[in-house]
Amino acid sequence: xxxxxxxxxxxxxxxxxxxxxxxxxxxxxxxxxxTAAGEVVPRDIITSFTCRFNGAxxxxxxxxxxxxxxxFLSFFTTASESGRFEFEWIGDNGFVATASAAIIVE
Amino acid sequence: MMRRAAIAILALLGAALPGLAGEIGESARRSxxxxxxxxTKAMQDDNTANPAMLSVLDGETLWRTxxxxxxxxxxxxxxxxxxxxxxxxxxxxxxxxxxxxxxxxGQRVNLxxxxxxxxEPFAPESRELLALTALIARQSRGMPITAGDxxxxxxSVAHGRALFMQRQGQLNLACTNCHDDNWDxxxxxxxxxxxxxxxxxxxxxxxxxMGSLQRRLRGCMTGVRAQAYDFDAPDMIALELYLTSxxxxxxxxxxAVRP
Numbered sequence: 001x002x003x004x005x006x007x008x009x010x011x012x013x014x015x016x017x018x019x020x021x022x023x024x025x026x027x028x029x030x031x032x033x034x035t036a037a038g039e040v041v042p043r044d045i046i047t048s049f050t051c052r053f054n055g056a057x058x059x060x061x062x063x064x065x066x067x068x069x070x071x072f073l074s075f076f077t078t079a080s081e082s083g084r085f086e087f088e089w090i091g092d093n094g095f096v097a098t099a100s101a102a103i104i105v106e
Numbered sequence: 107m108m109r110r111a112a113i114a115i116l117a118l119l120g121a122a123l124p125g126l127a128g129e130i131g132e133s134a135r136r137s138x139x140x141x142x143x144x145x146t147k148a149m150q151d152d153n154t155a156n157p158a159m160l161s162v163l164d165g166e167t168l169w170r171t172x173x174x175x176x177x178x179x180x181x182x183x184x185x186x187x188x189x190x191x192x193x194x195x196x197x198x199x200x201x202x203x204x205x206x207x208x209x210x211x212g213q214r215v216n217l218x219x220x221x222x223x224x225x226e227p228f229a230p231e232s233r234e235l236l237a238l239t240a241l242i243a244r245q246s247r248g249m250p251i252t253a254g255d256x257x258x259x260x261x262s263v264a265h266g267r268a269l270f271m272q273r274q275g276q277l278n279l280a281c282t283n284c285h286d287d288n289w290d291x292x293x294x295x296x297x298x299x300x301x302x303x304x305x306x307x308x309x310x311x312x313x314x315x316m317g318s319l320q321r322r323l324r325g326c327m328t329g330v331r332a333q334a335y336d337f338d339a340p341d342m343i344a345l346e347l348y349l350t351s352x353x354x355x356x357x358x359x360x361x362a363v364r365p
Contacts, residue, residue, distance in 0.1 A: 003163040007154035021152075025160040028314075069314040070157040 002026065006087060008101040012079035020051065020059075021074040024089050024097060030065035046091035049073055054083040063091075079105045129286050130300055135356060136289075137304045138364055141297035146311070150363040158240055158309035158361030161233075161316050165241025168234055174225025180238070183222060188245055195243040196251050196358050199347045201258045208262050208347050211239050212318060213338060230337035236316040240307050243360035251304070251358060254351025266348025269341055275332030281345075284326075296365065301326075303349040305362025312365065319346055322364075 007021040024046065031043025043065060051059040059075050082105045089097045139147060149155050169187050172179045184190040199208040202217070209217065215238050216227035228235035254263050270281045284293070285301035292298065306319040313321075320342055324334035335342040 003160045005154045005159055005163070007152075021154045023154055023157060023160065025157075025164075068311075070160060072155055072157070074155075 002089075002095075002097045004087070004089070004097060004099045006085075006099050006101050008085055008103055010102075011104045011106065014079060014081075014105050016079045017076050018079050018103075019074060019076050020085065021072070022049075022051075022087055022099075023070060023072045024049075025070050026089075026091065026095070028063075028065075028067055028069045028071060032065065044092045044095075046071060046089050046095065048090045050088045050090075051075070052086045052088075053077070054081070079103065081105050129282075130289070132355075135302065135353070136300055137302050137356060137359060138297075138299045139305070139359060139362065141299050142363075142365060146363055146365055150305075150359070156309065156361070156363055158307070158316060158363065161237045161240040161307070161309070162244050162361060164233065165237035165239075168238055169241060174219070174223035176222065176224045178223055180218070183218075187241060191242045191245040193246050193249050195239075195246040195360065196249045197253050197255070199253055199259075199262075199343055199350065201256045207340065208259055208343050210319075210338075210343055210346050211242060212320075213343070215239060215242070231318060231321055233316075236307050236318065239318065240316065240361040243307065243358065246358040247360065248357050250355045251350055251353050252355075254347055254354060259347060259351075262344045262347050263351045265341075266344035266346070266351075269345050270348055275327065275330035277330040279330045281326065301349060302353045302356060303346065304353060304356050305359045305364065307360065308362045308364045310364045316361075319349070 003025045005023040009018050012018050026046050027044055028046065029041055029044040031040065031045075033041045035041060045065055045067070046063050049061045049063065049071075050057060058077055061073060063071060082103060085101050085103065087099045087101075089095070139150065142150075149157075153159050166187070169180045172182070181187070195211055198211040198214065200214070201207075202209040202214075212230070212235050215235060219225050219227045228238075273280045273283070281301065284298050289298050289300040303319050306322070307316050308322070309316055310322075320337055323342065323345060324337075327334040335345070
């Protein structure tokens, strides 16, 4: 399982704007580089990231070549109710990784 | 090319500069962190944005993985890493009685691989070795560096210091020419810094990955067009030991981010 770091506040006040931060380990090989022998290093990147909250999609990003290795994504959302965030990264060569985090909204 | 040209210019400058400043006083010492941009500092400070923490996570898994003919994991012998490895990295490189010589943290891990797990040692700069050393080094974060205190290491520290002072390579520059005499200047846009080894292993943005202090030192040797020491060569360990003794009392900030 590839390593992921997600940071979601454990608690928030209802209606507060919260920041969600995610860091995923991945080489993000752009597919433009060549080996010393002149062969193209095949592309191997994460192509999409999705965040769902209690089942509903709240954030999605498409990723492209020439993004740094170990992509860091952060975004904001409004704390509406207690529940669970689910994160999913999908990429080349069948790459799939997931993570989740709970929040209590009071 | 830009960087090469700049190094050559600095070499000329170095030759022309009168009365070099010499070693850095204790109160003037600065970690590489202090030379970084606000963005890079923020990346290091936030454990969920610091990519080196991915390596630490990796290390936590390896810590608990049984390996070798002995079928033992690190935790089988050492228990919880945050207890048994607290402060350990701050005193490495340390004296190894069996070999009568200093070993750095990576070598110490590989001694356990070989002797206690009865497994193949990890290759230098391998994902596994970087992950385990990052995990162990993190348990010393904020603690003062004490490596080199052991009197049995005095000859190695002195040897490392001599290497630091010795000119080498086609550019004929010693470490001291840049890191003691010109640490407040820039080279091709990079801060030269004082070469304080406070953050290793590091996540280096230029590498887009993790690397050890040895890898960083090899980079500087290649930079002056010298033949870089081999990984784990006795001179390499002595140089690491001199750098850590020179940073005596500075806080460990591993695993750090560097530009």
